[in-house]
Structure formats: C-alpha cells, structure tokens
Amino acid sequence: MEQSHHIHLLLLLLLITTSLVAPSQASVGNGHTIKSATFLSPKFVLGPGSVENNFFYNIDFPRGHIGLKSFDAEVVDEAGNSVPLYETYLHHWLVERYHAPREKARDPNLSGKDVTYVRNDGFCQNGINRQSNGLGSETRRTSTYVPDPYAIQVGNPAEIPAGYEEGWMLNVHAIDTRGAEDRLGCTECLCELYNTSGVTGFLPNDYRGGLFCCFGHTECRVEQGFVAPRRNLYLRYTVKWVDWDIGVLPVKIYIFDVTDTGKRNGGSTGFGPENGCQIEYDIEPCRAHGWCVDVKRRNFTMPSGGYIVYSVAHQHTGGIGSTLYGKDGRVICHSVPIYGTGNEPGNEDGYIVGMTTCYPKFGSVKLAAGEELILESNYTSTSERGHTGVMGLFYILVADQTSSAFPFLGAPFSIGDYLSLSSWYVVALFGLMAVAIGVGVLSFARKEGAESGYHRVMA
Numbered sequence: 001m002e003q004s005h006h007i008h009l010l011l012l013l014l015l016i017t018t019s020l021v022a023p024s025q026a027s028v029g030n031g032h033t034i035k036s037a038t039f040l041s042p043k044f045v046l047g048p049g050s051v052e053n054n055f056f057y058n059i060d061f062p063r064g065h066i067g068l069k070s071f072d073a074e075v076v077d078e079a080g081n082s083v084p085l086y087e088t089y090l091h092h093w094l095v096e097r098y099h100a101p102r103e104k105a106r107d108p109n110l111s112g113k114d115v116t117y118v119r120n121d122g123f124c125q126n127g128i129n130r131q132s133n134g135l136g137s138e139t140r141r142t143s144t145y146v147p148d149p150y151a152i153q154v155g156n157p158a159e160i161p162a163g164y165e166e167g168w169m170l171n172v173h174a175i176d177t178r179g180a181e182d183r184l185g186c187t188e189c190l191c192e193l194y195n196t197s198g199v200t201g202f203l204p205n206d207y208r209g210g211l212f213c214c215f216g217h218t219e220c221r222v223e224q225g226f227v228a229p230r231r232n233l234y235l236r237y238t239v240k241w242v243d244w245d246i247g248v249l250p251v252k253i254y255i256f257d258v259t260d261t262g263k264r265n266g267g268s269t270g271f272g273p274e275n276g277c278q279i280e281y282d283i284e285p286c287r288a289h290g291w292c293v294d295v296k297r298r299n300f301t302m303p304s305g306g307y308i309v310y311s312v313a314h315q316h317t318g319g320i321g322s323t324l325y326g327k328d329g330r331v332i333c334h335s336v337p338i339y340g341t342g343n344e345p346g347n348e349d350g351y352i353v354g355m356t357t358c359y360p361k362f363g364s365v366k367l368a369a370g371e372e373l374i375l376e377s378n379y380t381s382t383s384e385r386g387h388t389g390v391m392g393l394f395y396i397l398v399a400d401q402t403s404s405a406f407p408f409l410g411a412p413f414s415i416g417d418y419l420s421l422s423s424w425y426v427v428a429l430f431g432l433m434a435v436a437i438g439v440g441v442l443s444f445a446r447k448e449g450a451e452s453g454y455h456r457v458m459a
Contacts, residue, residue: 032242034069037062040076040234046088046176047230049186053173053216057110058100061168066241067151067248070144071095071133073237074345075174082345083233085137085353089187091173091214093235094134097154098167105165115167118159120253121398123300124277125264129255129393135314136391140346141338141354142312146251147362150309150399151242153250172235175214179226184317186221189214189389193221209388210280251309251397256324258298258377258392283318283379283387293320294379296392305369306398308332311358314393318379319352324394325374332365332373333358335394367398 039060044052075083075090098115107114119130132152135142146152160166180186185193191203191213203212214220242248259278286292313322313335321336338354340347347353367373377392 032067032245032248034240034242035062036238036240038236038238040236041170041172043232043234044172044174045230045232046174048176048179048226048228049220049222050176050230051174051214051216051218051220053214054171055112056170056172057098057112057115058106058108058167059170062239062241063155063166065153065155065157065244067146067153067244067250068132069146069151069240069242071237071239072144073135073139073235076234076236078232078234080236082140084343084345085340085348085351086183087176087178088233089175089177089351090137090139091175091187091189092134092136092171093139093173093237094131094171096131096169096171098169099160099164100167102163102165105167110167112169115169116164118166120255122254122256122303123260124255124257125275128277128279129257131255132253135355136316136352138314138337138352138355143357145240145310146397147309147359149247150249150251150397151244152253152397153244153248156244170235170237173214174233175220177220178228179222181221181223185209186214187317188387191388195219208282210282211389214389249399251399252304252306254396254398256298256300256373256375256394256396258296258322258375258394260298260300262298280389280391283381283390285381285386286383289383291380291382294381296377296379298375300373300375302367302369302371302373304400305367305371306400307363308358308360308365308367308396309362309399310395310397311335311360312355312395313377314355314391314395315352315377315379316387316390317350317352318381318387318390320378320380322375322377322392322394324396325376326365326367327371332367333360333394333396362399 041059042054042056044054046052073093075088077083097118099118100110100115104110104114117130119126120132124130132154133144135144155166175186175189177183177186182190182193188209189211190209191207194213196213196218199212207213257277257279259281260276261274261278263274263276265275281296283294311324311333313324313333315322315337319337321334323334324332326332334356335358336356337352338356340349340351340353342349375392375394379387379390381387
C-alpha cells in the first residue's frame with residue numbers, strides 16, 4: 001500500500017507539472033495578451049452634398065512600446081449607429097505616426113508643420129502615401145490583423161528623439177451623398193458636380209475628377225428641393241495591440257501605387273505632375289459598345305528582402321481586382337473587391353465593402369533584395385461611363401529575414417500558436433521537470449518491485 005501511495009503521489013506531481021506546460025487558450029496571440037480599445041474621433045459635421053476632409057492630431061491611441069495587431073474603423077452617428085455608405089461615403093481614412101516636440105505634443109492647435117512624420121518603408125515620395133494604416137469604403141469587411149508572432153512596432157524609445165513624443169494623426173475624408181443627383185459621380189469626385197469653379201482653373205485641362213474637386217467644405221450637387229438635417233458624425237476605430245518584447249517580430253510596411261511614375265523631379269518629396277505617386281487616375285469609357293477592362297501596370301524594385309506575412313489592395317468602385325507579381329510572373333497576392341448586395345451597413349448594394357487579403361504560410365512567399373515586382377490594377381468601364389479619381393494601391397507587410405529572435409535556427413520561424421519567447425523558457429523548464437519526475441516514477445517503481453519480491457515474468 002505504501003508503494004502504491006508513493007507512485008500515485010509521483011504521478012500526481014507529473015500530471016500537475018505537465019499541465020503547467022500546456023498553453024493557455026485565454027491568451028491569444030502567440031502567448032501575448034492582445035489588448036483592445038475603441039475610440040471616437042473628434043466630430044465632423046455633414047449635410048446633404050457636403051464634404052469634410054479633416055486632419056486630427058494627437059488622437060486617442062494606445063501609448064508605450066507596443067506592437068500593433070489591427071486597426072478597424074467605421075463612420076457612426078451620435079448614437080453610435082453605423083452609417084451606411086449611401087448616406088456618408090467614406091472616401092478614405094489614414095493614420096500617420098509622428099514625433100512632436102514635448103512642449104507642443106498636447107497642443108490642441110498642433111498641425112503638420114509642428115511634427116516630423118514617421119513614414120512607412122516605401123515606395124512613394126516622402127509626403128505621399130506615408131500612412132501606417134488606411135482604407136476606404138471597404139473598411140468594415142477588410143481584415144487588418146497582423147498574424148502572430150508579428151506586429152507593427154511603434155513607441156520604441158530608441159527611435160523617438162530626445163525632447164519629443166510620439167503621436168498619431170487621423171485623416172478622415174467623407175462625402176454626404178444624401179439626395180445627390182449623381183451619387184456615383186459625387187463619390188468619384190467628378191468636378192462638374194462640385195462647386196469648385198474657383199480652383200479648376202489651376203488644374204490641368206484634362207482633369208475631370210478626383211481629390212482636387214472634393215476637398216473639405218466643397219459641395220456636391222443634390223436634387224432640387226431635397227432637405228435633410230446636418231448631423232454630427234465620428235470615425236469609431238478599434239485598435240488591438242500587444243506589449244512589445246523579444247517574442248514579437250517586427251514587420252515593414254510597403255505601399256505600392258500603380259500611378260507611381262518612378263520620377264523624383266529635382267529631389268522633390270511632394271505632389272506634382274509626373275513626380276512620383278499621383279495617387280489617383282481615370283478610367284476612360286469604352287470605345288466599343290458594352291463594357292471593357294482597363295489594365296494598369298507598374299514595376300517596382302524591392303530595396304531589401306524578406307518574407308511577406310500580409311497583403312491587400314485598395315480600389316474604388318469599378319475595381320475588379322489587383323495582383324502583385326514577383327519574379328518570373330509568380331503571383332504574390334491577388335486581392336479582389338467585395339461588393340455589397342443589400343442595404344445594411346457593411347453590405348451596401350453596389351459599393352466596395354471589403355477587399356480580400358492574403359495570409360501566406362510563413363516562409364512560403366520570400367522576396368529577394370533587388371527583386372522586380374509588378375503591380376497590376378484592373379477596372380471595368382462601359383461605353384456610357386468611365387471612372388474618375390480611382391486608386392490602385394497595394395499594401396504588404398514584410399518580416400526581415402534577419403529579425404529572428406533565434407539566429408542559430410537560420411531561417412525565420414514561427415514561435416508557436418500561443419507561446420511567446422519567454423514562455424518557451426518556462427516550457428523548457430517544466431519539460432525538464434516532467435522528464436525528471438517521470439524517470440523518478442519509473443525508478444521508484446522498479447526499486448519497490450524488486451524489494452517486494454516481484455519480478456518481471458519473461459515469456
């Protein structure tokens with residue numbers, strides 16, 4: 001009986017020890033607790049046909065040295081109700097990180113001239129497409145989640161200059177299309193529908209529509225006699241993140257723009273004709289009766305190598321998909337629009353309400369330094385109508401192959417579904433304890449059996 005008691009005690013210790021090794025399902029995200037917070041932007045006010053294009057500085061945002069996992073957003077009213085795209089069209093929202101002098105960081109009048117932006121890793125000129133995150137009408141049904149064990153590293157004290165603080169700017173461009181004469185024309189910023197006669201004289205003669213005709217405080221034409229109240233709106237955004245540690249691997253953000261001319265005139269970093277990324281372009285009506293497909297391509301050279309962990313395209317109405325090709329024509333990612341079929345927010349009929357994303361198995365899509373990539377953006381048009389102010393952007397997140405926390409393993413690795421680096425040390429410790437206890441159990445059993453006169457019967 002004493003022998004049985006001792007064995008049961010040792011087995012109980014073994015069970016307790018091995019149970020400690022099992023990862024906790026409550027901590028999702030590679031063993032790191034994923035934190036989440038939802039915020040509201042400052043309000044913006046819209047009436048029928050009106051446009052707001054606001055730049056909000058020092059927005060509410062998680063602070064500290066963290067790894068961003070996702071950023072999701074939508075337009076809501078004062079009661080918190082989701083606003084459908086056919087009432088308020090979300091042309092785009094952008095989030096940009098910056099460093100501001102500490103004495104000005106909390107100033108409510110902070111503006112772009114007071115800060116130094118922290119842009120992504122490419123490819124446009126410095127002042128264009130520098131955002132960390134950004135989407136448009138597709139925001140409700142497009143995944144922005146960064147897969148484990150990766151994250152977008154922000155708040156790193158080593159990267160913030162002395163005397164400065166890190167902050168975030170939110171740009172929200174929204175168009176109220178209630179009662180619009182031509183709702184699609186308003187969302188495509190067709191110049192003839194907007195009260196922009198004072199600025200069109202400064203635009204190229206062939207400029208038919210785009211951002212320069214639907215800037216803040218312009219008006220798109222509404223049906224005669226239509227009346228609806230002005231209302232307070234907000235961008236509600238949810239940020240998910242993890243605290244940064246050695247078990248989180250950083251990714252680089254690359255944004256490709258199919259309108260990039262490849263030119264950098266005189267070292268200019270801003271927007272200008274033929275200078276770098278033009279942001280938008282037009283799709284001409286079909287010459288033949290019916291409908292046709294417009295294909296636009298642009299080549300890019302990767303400045304460094306790495307492994308893609310996430311990809312997604314950004315297109316406007318009329319888009320039918322965008323593809324990023326690698327060496328020898330291999331498809332890196334094919335991202336297509338999801339068009340709504342109903343009336344409820346997130347499924348508005350005829351609008352792009354989502355974009356498909358690519359999450360390749362880690363290590364399966366490798367980019368080499370100097371590799372030539374091709375971005376292709378496809379749109380449809382009809383003989384009756386083309387499109388103005390469309391976009392062809394492509395986002396990819398790339399993990400540097402030298403970022404492995406375990407350099408002796410060679411290629412980058414996946415730490416596990418739930419375990420962080422620190423967790424592995426704990427697992428190893430408890431694993432060794434389990435083995436030791438297991439050996440002890442067997443040794444004890446054999447010793448007890450021998451001393452009690454029991455012997456194994458050999459066949």
